[in-house]
Amino acid sequence: METPIPDLSALNHQPAGRHGKIQAVGDELFFADGTPARFWGANLQAYALFTTEPRFMRAHAQRLSRLGFNLVRIHHHDSHWVQPNIFGSEAQTTRKLDAFSLKKLDQWIAALKAEGLYIWLDLHVGRSFTNEDGVEDFEEIAKGETSIRVKGFSYISPSIEALMLDFQDKYLRHINKITGLSYAEDPAVIAVMITNENDLTHHFGNALLPDKNVPRHNAVYMAAAREFALENGIDPELTWRSWLHGPSKLFLNELERRFNDRMIENIEATGFEGLITTTSLWGGMSVAGLPSLTRGSMVDAHSYGSSGEVFYDPRTRSGFLDWLSIGQVVGMPFSVSEWNIGEFPGDDRFIAPLSVAVRAAHQGWDAPIVYGYAQQPLNGPLRPTNWSMAEDPAMMAMMPAAALLYRQGHVRLAEKTYALCPDHEAFFGNSITPASSVGIRTIVEQSRLVTCMPDTPALPWLQASVLEEQQHEILDTEHSYLEPDAQTVAADTGDFYRAFNDGLIVIDTAKTQAAAGHLSDKTVATTNVAFEVENPTAAVVVQSLDDEEITTSGRILVSLAGRAVPEELSFRIEPLVGRLQIKASPRLTLRFPDQKKAAVGAHSFQDGMHVIDLEKLGAGNWFYLE
Template identity: 25%
Template structure:
């Protein structure tokens, strides 16, 4: 091994001298500073090669268990040297030769896209002593960032790392100085006024008029012709959020303010999530130390009151059942100590776990709410529910966390199933056969999962549940799993852009790449492959996650294409609070991200009003309920960009149509209302909503009734009709202008892929400087609105149809328009 490494190193011209280390804390002497670490990683002093500390990563479950750090390449970098010490103990290789203890780097361009492929790293198994590994790499063209990982790649065992280094050199092999930190110049940004809102006062920005008051006034939600409709035939789309864990069990004042705020922002659905999690403070069991068999009366009372407030404000409830429940000693669950939270995988086939799911559902759904004066099963505010969150028997990664007894159980079930079917049982365990994509085990998993869904589904119906029910919503998209879920009432899926890596602390890694520059690889195109023709499709978890600095791009993109695809619901994950927050925190909580909340207003109008209707022609992807299809990715032959041009859905045994030609850089919808380019510009040109999102600074962008000329490099400027008339005939318009936001003093690492300092209050907002020219309409007055969407008493001049914005310390303006002159 050492001889092979030496030959590789000698194959390139090595710099003669060393350079400063681009890695922050490469020797781990400052603990975890600078590193994104998985839960299995520890900085330890025992066994350190040099100095006080080293990094140890140990796991018995195969998975992506790696530490990471990103570095910005210095200007002129042509060569990078990776070096580091590693030792291993009992590292067992995964299914592929490279799945061992690993030390590797990769390169990325300014859009966050991988460039240069996957250069060779160092992959070690077995037991080894401290060994120095060194290799030099040419920097690919367009690379601006280098990412290092160190850990176990789908392998088990223990690995130690110490004195890791990344050094950069120019063309002449001169060492280059690393960039040590990055801080945004926020000197002309303005602080958010986080004073409490008075929800009793009218506001220009108030979308509650689109909500049913009370929720349930049209009866229970049903499914008709593949869409959600109420009993009286009223169609509905759901635009909302998730409220998570302990935040569900709020006091009465917070419940009232939260429901009022959500209604004001146009949210007509809340998904109640992670109520059963052991880490939730509190949880629905009252955090009982030894049992999850009984629901807490106090927590039920809090839940009852919040549901009552949602009903009053026209907000429907999406009820989760099994999510992250940690079974306890007195629950009668085998190996409860080591069974994963939520009993992923096992909950689909273990009889005790299935019966406990039924008991929980019975106790929760037959509970009487004294505020609404109904049982949950009789309350039309509760619009739909799912059986289990993010779990599927087709998820290979989930088997690694199963206690051995549950692996034995599913192996025995497979043996019994093969005997009943009269087929020869393939050699190997169920997870091994799944890894090999064995078609027999694929059929077995499909039948077991579907049978359990049907059993619990029928039980829910037997206790009085009247609303649509889904199975699960895993982020993977195997055909067998999607088909299994299609045996119930609707399809639910999840997807995230720039999900935090290695944990949820701001010091963990994120890519910080703007989705607007990767249209064909966006979460929209990922989810679009899983829509089933003739069934409602809802996304109950999506987000572009903080600390990504471009997250205000997301709401309008999701709403526009979700509307064009004719999706039935979009619920952003997650939300808390009844007011603006003084400081941003949490990777997912949009409630304290003012730029995202402001951007949700025009997005809500687009989705709830169907401002972007489906394209006239759909592309239908045909698949088969055949053994050799079940372990294939759903829609694997559909180009991502196609979903930005026309509606896409999949259908079993549909006539197979050729895949249309799809461009790679610029995507225009069939009806011409949406345009999205890889340069990072999105344009919506619909009758009631017109505007632009992305890197639009320095460009003149035209829609039918507005021209946008922004100076702010990244922002969105959107014009929305407030009276539901086309902009050309509307008397009141809302102008939304949003860019970035940061906490005061927020500090990034050099590559802006981790936070060195989260910052403190107040939140700072980047002003959007732009000239907005109205075409074919005459504005008579432009009112500057405050952060609660009310008039401040200040106005802007309108000259020749031009409105110049940028100094008003707001993200909303109300435009009054003179009536059109008859010709």
């Protein structure tokens, strides 16, 4: 682990759960005692869950808290490629939960809870059912293999559903031997997901089609499609064709709804009173995949970006955060249980935490969760990868800054709300996405976007969105909300802008001021800071830590990130060159988080400004002025 690091643990409730159970009130989250809830999270997954020693669990729980996280999603607990997993090592059946694996999860949950980190539990991720589990028509799915993954099939197979119900019942009723509480009744466990990245509407409906050589499953699917079409007076030949927009999207949402309702009833029977997500909007899905997701108490989405996101012109293409923006349904909380830069190592990956935090705060999202903190055992050095970023100096450098900005509301909620409200024929009949809509792409960095659920006779359970009490404007999906000659896109609050021609993001608020992207050959000025950085790609953030404005703050955090190139078990880090000028109290002195002073000669006070020579700071991602 890098040292020293800042300590944001005072932001957390210690222990997690001391304000009571979580609850959704409209599109906001509160604890039982009325305390508002907002989560900045990380995924903890796979081998990290079951092979990390308890002393390292406690150390990483403390570190996560210090870095500003207050939510951890437990993920890939059941995946077939993880050995051991929740079923043990090379288990012949997945009908039994392994006592040793449960003990490891108990230890993690207790350690995280003690440090003020809330828990999100996935119920089904990558479980590979065996031929000993009793799945009906197992051989049809297996095609000669000894185990099967059941995405898509879970929605129409009673035996697969029964196995999933049995698992989630046992899992949520399990008594944590350390806390003395079942997972279901522990107020620190705030959310569950029924099934990860498992939808019929855009991905796994195709697994059930006539050409997939699954005749018994296809027969069930086709019979259900015919029945739905006849009941609703729609064309049966269009209803079963899952790859087409139109009637099939209505039918597939209905199949998902039936399954979700049964799963939710079982979850609630365990005593769980927290947030339930069904699955996620992910992998290029259109808004037609949202209706069944509203059967939970919170809508969730996933999206992964690429290098150079800071340069995209929204008039011509979409960014990864735009795909998340269409998932914010009117009147419901919204989480992002997976986000990251999908390629590794992207030179500018350290910009992503700031981008996510800014967008989430401006849009009013409730729980962004990076994927992932660790997928490898946390007993020693980690191999560099974006799925185990615990030791990535690029990504970790910006996490405290992003957490502080988002959790403390340094970037304000947008002043104006646009509503994406097509009628049901367009909603289900067209592929409405950021890729197809210039209106979506050009508005979501300027103002808030919410998506309406349409009045849909074929789906009587779908609650049509009501907007009377909101100040909003209906989004024109075909209209560009940027002028043809625009080179920047800016928030309607004035809190940030992105100069996409220059590849630059600038944040300028009373308590956070930052510049990230391609900074060389220019001076970037905010209200109280001048950023003069010679590195081609970097991020620098100046923030108040004591709830004062930067100019009057008695404690300022400076966060730095540059390019970091992975080697076998470490990174080669490019030091930043240039200087900062910060208008703040003259009484402040620059120091490392665990030292009284920083490098000699790195700091001076001239003409009412703190001047910091970045090259003289030496190693380190964080410094204080205090």
